[in-house]
Amino acid sequence: MTVEIGHFALVLAFALALVQAILPLAGARLGDERLMATGAPTALVGLAITALAFAALVAAYVASDFSVANVWENSHSAKPLLYKVTGTWGNHEGSMLLWVLILSLFGGLVALFGTNLPATLRANVLAVQGWIGAAFLLFILATSNPFARLVPAPIEGRDLNPVLQDIGLAIHPPLLYLGYVGFSVSFSFAVAALIEGRIDAAWARWVRPWTLAAWIFLTGGIAMGSYWAYYELGWGGFWFWDPVENASFLPWLAGTALLHSALVMERRSALKIWTVLLAILAFSLSLLGTFLVRSGVLTSVHTFASDPTRGVFILMILMLFIGGALALFALRASELSAGGIFQPVSREGALVLNNLFLSTATATVLIGTLYPLVVEALTEDKISVGAPFFNLTFGSLMVPLLLVVPFGPLLAWKRGDLYAVSQRLFAAFGLALAVIVVSYALIDRMSVFAALGYGLAAWLIGGALTDLALKAGLPRASLGVAARRVVGLPGSAVGTVLAHAGLGVTLLGIVSVYSLEVERFVTMKPGDTLEIAGRTLRFEEVTPVRGPNYVEDQARFAVFAPDASPQGEIVSAKRVYTARRMPTTEAGIGTFGFSQLYVSLGDPTADGGIVVRAWWKPQVTLIWLGAVVMMVGGVFSLADRRLRVGAPAARRKKAALPA
Amino acid sequence: MAFLAVAAGLTFYALGQRTSYFYMPADLAAAIPAPGERFRLGGLVEKGSVDRQGLNVSFAVTDHDRTVRVRYSGTLPDLFREEQGVVTEGALAEDGVFVADLVLAKHDETYMPREVADALKEKGVWQEE
Numbered sequence: 001m002t003v004e005i006g007h008f009a010l011v012l013a014f015a016l017a018l019v020q021a022i023l024p025l026a027g028a029r030l031g032d033e034r035l036m037a038t039g040a041p042t043a044l045v046g047l048a049i050t051a052l053a054f055a056a057l058v059a060a061y062v063a064s065d066f067s068v069a070n071v072w073e074n075s076h077s078a079k080p081l082l083y084k085v086t087g088t089w090g091n092h093e094g095s096m097l098l099w100v101l102i103l104s105l106f107g108g109l110v111a112l113f114g115t116n117l118p119a120t121l122r123a124n125v126l127a128v129q130g131w132i133g134a135a136f137l138l139f140i141l142a143t144s145n146p147f148a149r150l151v152p153a154p155i156e157g158r159d160l161n162p163v164l165q166d167i168g169l170a171i172h173p174p175l176l177y178l179g180y181v182g183f184s185v186s187f188s189f190a191v192a193a194l195i196e197g198r199i200d201a202a203w204a205r206w207v208r209p210w211t212l213a214a215w216i217f218l219t220g221g222i223a224m225g226s227y228w229a230y231y232e233l234g235w236g237g238f239w240f241w242d243p244v245e246n247a248s249f250l251p252w253l254a255g256t257a258l259l260h261s262a263l264v265m266e267r268r269s270a271l272k273i274w275t276v277l278l279a280i281l282a283f284s285l286s287l288l289g290t291f292l293v294r295s296g297v298l299t300s301v302h303t304f305a306s307d308p309t310r311g312v313f314i315l316m317i318l319m320l321f322i323g324g325a326l327a328l329f330a331l332r333a334s335e336l337s338a339g340g341i342f343q344p345v346s347r348e349g350a351l352v353l354n355n356l357f358l359s360t361a362t363a364t365v366l367i368g369t370l371y372p373l374v375v376e377a378l379t380e381d382k383i384s385v386g387a388p389f390f391n392l393t394f395g396s397l398m399v400p401l402l403l404v405v406p407f408g409p410l411l412a413w414k415r416g417d418l419y420a421v422s423q424r425l426f427a428a429f430g431l432a433l434a435v436i437v438v439s440y441a442l443i444d445r446m447s448v449f450a451a452l453g454y455g456l457a458a459w460l461i462g463g464a465l466t467d468l469a470l471k472a473g474l475p476r477a478s479l480g481v482a483a484r485r486v487v488g489l490p491g492s493a494v495g496t497v498l499a500h501a502g503l504g505v506t507l508l509g510i511v512s513v514y515s516l517e518v519e520r521f522v523t524m525k526p527g528d529t530l531e532i533a534g535r536t537l538r539f540e541e542v543t544p545v546r547g548p549n550y551v552e553d554q555a556r557f558a559v560f561a562p563d564a565s566p567q568g569e570i571v572s573a574k575r576v577y578t579a580r581r582m583p584t585t586e587a588g589i590g591t592f593g594f595s596q597l598y599v600s601l602g603d604p605t606a607d608g609g610i611v612v613r614a615w616w617k618p619q620v621t622l623i624w625l626g627a628v629v630m631m632v633g634g635v636f637s638l639a640d641r642r643l644r645v646g647a648p649a650a651r652r653k654k655a656a657l658p659a
Numbered sequence: 660m661a662f663l664a665v666a667a668g669l670t671f672y673a674l675g676q677r678t679s680y681f682y683m684p685a686d687l688a689a690a691i692p693a694p695g696e697r698f699r700l701g702g703l704v705e706k707g708s709v710d711r712q713g714l715n716v717s718f719a720v721t722d723h724d725r726t727v728r729v730r731y732s733g734t735l736p737d738l739f740r741e742e743q744g745v746v747t748e749g750a751l752a753e754d755g756v757f758v759a760d761l762v763l764a765k766h767d768e769t770y771m772p773r774e775v776a777d778a779l780k781e782k783g784v785w786q787e788e
Contacts (some may be wrong), residue, residue, distance in 0.1 A: 356662065
């Protein structure tokens with residue numbers, strides 16, 4: 001019964017999305033306030049109905065209702081409850097339902113928090129959200145119905161793909177989708193502005209918090225996905241330049257560019273057309289990512305669903321929205337006033353430089369991701385574009401960008417003084433230089449490149465701290481006064497400092513792992529020891545263990561510090577999931593400070609030993625901690641009162657009018 | 660403008676240099692890549708061909724037409740099995756053996772590396788499950 005209610009709710013949600021797509025739009029066109037006012041309640045009811053459909057699917061999973069085909073294919077009665085719930089979106093149909101749920105969540109949030117928007121803008125934004133929702137709900141109903149029944153119902157399910165039976169599945173897709181789909185709001189704002197043919201600095205102030213929220217979630221989603229792949233896939237890599245990873249990275253790059261260009265638009269009323277284009281592109285890249293993942297056109301370690309009819313359907317949605325938005329852009333962009341021109345050496349000049357680098361980087365990653373498809377379509381040659389390509393092109397674009405990052409926040413708006421800023425960055429420059437010299441001199445195996453990488457990271461962090469110190473008035477004010485001022489700083493100022501410093505922290509981790517990682521690859525028998533990066537690993541024993549829906553052979557290793565004191569134990573395992581008879585490698589990880597010892601098991605050898613692969617990953621956790629610092633920066637920026645103050649100012653103006 | 664030109668130039672240079680082609684064993688009959696040139700080799704792991712000598716593994720990749728011997732030192736993926744699809748990346752050694760530094764097997768039991776599935780379908784030896 002709940003299953004039918006869920007299916008029915010989904011159909012109802014589609015009908016509501018169509019209403020939301022048409023009525024407010026017509027109202028905005030005709031100037032009919034009652035029609036425009038239908039947008040918000042429709043969006044809220046649509047959210048409730050979509051949530052009901054989603055809850056019905058979760059209920060079917062929790063109850064292990066194998067008469068539902070989707071539950072049968074992806075669940076098992078012996079699966080732990082957490083994975084029964086998360087398994088709801090661990091498959092194509094369920095994850096598309098989650099996608100639509102999050103889309104309607106953002107629609108509902110715009111309806112709730114957008115009360116201070118001009119009525120026509122709000123109506124148009126909700127209408128565009130309605131169009132997106134209708135398209136994807138139709139996609140689910142037509143090609144990917146999660147509520148399809150099986151007659152007769154099987155007794156036992158086929159279980160969820162073991163790689164997905166992990167806490168990562170509970171966190172990674174929802175975060176990633178909150179980011180991906182969050183950009184739909186920026187997209188809707190851009191399309192609404194194009195429909196109205198009007199855009200001003202206030203528009204940027206309204207769009208920025210939504211973009212920022214999406215960016216925070218996407219940052220978290222990508223970092224979480226990276227850490228998940230790192231510990232789950234058992235090869236200890238944190239980024240593979242896999243097409244699916246690129247699919248999430250592309251909107252992040254475009255979204256980061258959008259955050260910076262919206263700043264210019266808000267403060268200087270410039271870069272308007274470019275900002276609108278970026279808002280369209282960020283969500284277009286999210287849609288492209290959805291297409292790449294869901295259609296399975298690219299060979300990828302992440303591809304779990306591949307079905308041509310679905311691919312064609314999503315491709316049509318893709319062309320409709322991206323093509324439609326860009327056509328509208330081409331028609332209307334010339335009507336938008338471009339805004340002021342400015343000095344190249346200024347805050348806005350630096351932000352333009354940021355956008356130039358970020359958008360070029362987006363383009364290179366996009367080309368590298370799609371190139372194999374194009375080549376195959378044209379020549380039937382099959383090629384692969386891997387890490388060497390991306391490291392070369394993306395890396396050479398990022399280095400100059402990161403070099404100029406500390407200058408940006410220190411330059412004044414309108415006209416900056418590069419000489420004065422360079423003087424202020426003297427301390428950060430000295431720090432970077434010292435880090436280069438000391439790390440090169442003290443750490444053996446340190447290459448020039450790695451030392452320069454450390455220097456660049458120190459430069460970023462030092463630059464961010466310089467920014468903070470200057471904003472607190474440090475060279476002149478006393479430390480006590482400065483500390484009080486730091487607390488009183490506007491959130492967005494702290495946000496900038498944290499986001500840029502977080503970038504430096506992540507870079508520090510990446511450089512450490514690339515340059516100082518130690519790998520050992522040996523066969524071991526119980527009692528054997530292995531020395532790695534000063535620590536000693538002693539292979540204790542292998543014990544068979546029975547889990548809820550798997551059996552595994554656990555290998556236990558005792559860890560000893562360089563001074564031979566024990567440092568606990570690392571457990572690594574070979575696991576076989578009984579339902580699918582599918583083996584997985586469960587890596588054992590021990591964390592020491594920011595560094596990790598990563599132990600992965602290979603096959604048993606003929607003489608009773610086992611192949612062991614161990615890595616010393618120096619400062620590896622900084623890669624993800626840096627992303628967390630960036631997210632915290634985003635939250636600070638989002639909490640900035642100035643972002644919300646703009647709207648009351650507009651309301652005051654309106655209130656003044658009748659008098 | 661100059662900046663964009665440099666970036667575009669770099670991108671296309673890198674595309675020319677840093678991509679690797681995908682071949683099936685039969686493709687190597689037509690055009691043998693020079694020893695040391697990196698490419699991807701895909702096909703099925705030939706039955707009974709897997710030989711583990713401690714850390715080193717050797718196996719044969721076949722497309723039921725021709726067979727190429729592969730040497731690899733490292734842990735094989737969890738789903739590496741005989742008569743299953745596999746993609747390896749590396750280069751031919753002087754003795755004609757393919758030395759791989761990367762071995763990818765399918766990611767779950769219904770997933771076949773796409774290039775391998777396409778190529779096997781062309782040869783008519785693809786078996787739907």
